């Protein structure tokens with residue numbers, strides 16, 4: 001569904017690559033966390049998947065299309081197959097919940113009948129039944145993110161990209177939102193979520209792709225994540241180093257998924 005072959009990205013006037021020779025293969029229906037410290041290249045990777053940026057070298061293939069050969073006029077069609085969710089929700093403040101979600105269908109010229117059918121279904125899916133008439137400022141952060149997720153899904157994308165979707169939420173709400181993304185994934189949508197929240201990654205036990213300075217340093221099927229300490233500056237105590245060598249804890253149940261039911 002998403003394939004990167006030797007992909008590098010160097011932004012103009014930048015000394016080092018934001019992505020450096022990245023190889024990645026994400027199959028249809030997978031749920032993948034992209035983790036790494038601030039500046040490691042997570043957002044850049046997502047921007048390449050939606051063709052907001054082009055690779056400097058290498059090949060990006062999304063849903064079978066080679067982005068290096070995609071004519072510009074085809075870009076909107078490809079983007080339609082990809083939903084996006086961000087840390088800051090990006091809702092239209094003057095529009096109701098229903099209008100925010102409906103807007104994504106209106107811009108694609110969907111009929112009023114389709115919109116009236118699909119929008120309530122989407123609000124129910126994300127747990128916002130009965131909240132359609134509220135304005136964004138009348139919602140909690142978690143509820144606002146649910147609106148953004150409904151909006152991202154309303155046109156039936158094959159892929160959902162979430163860039164730090166829990167960055168503005170408390171830990172319990174973060175887990176609920178991630179569980180909702182997992183629920184959506186179970187319906188068949190490929191989900192790629194960038195985060196540096198190790199609690200969420202460890203609770204969900206999904207595939208983890210870790211970036212460091214633009215390179216993939218780990219790609220693990222049921223990975224955990226530990227926010228890296230800068231060990232170059234702080235020499236570890238010997239017993240601390242030993243702890244890091246110990247085997248992983250046995251897998252926990254998936255509390256995040258239980259929350260969403």
Ligand SMILES: Nc1ncnc2c1ncn2[C@@H]1O[C@H](COP(=O)(O)OP(=O)(O)OP(=O)(O)O)[C@@H](O)[C@H]1O
Nearest residue numbers: 011012014018036037038039040041042043044045
């Ligand atoms: N538009 C841009 N122009 C120039 N450099 C950029 C641009 N966007 C990102 N970068 C640089 O590319 C590198 C990767 O940034 P990116 O935003 O992809 O990282 P990230 O892992 O998503 O970070 P964060 O977790 O802070 O969002 C950083 O060194 C950053 O400064």
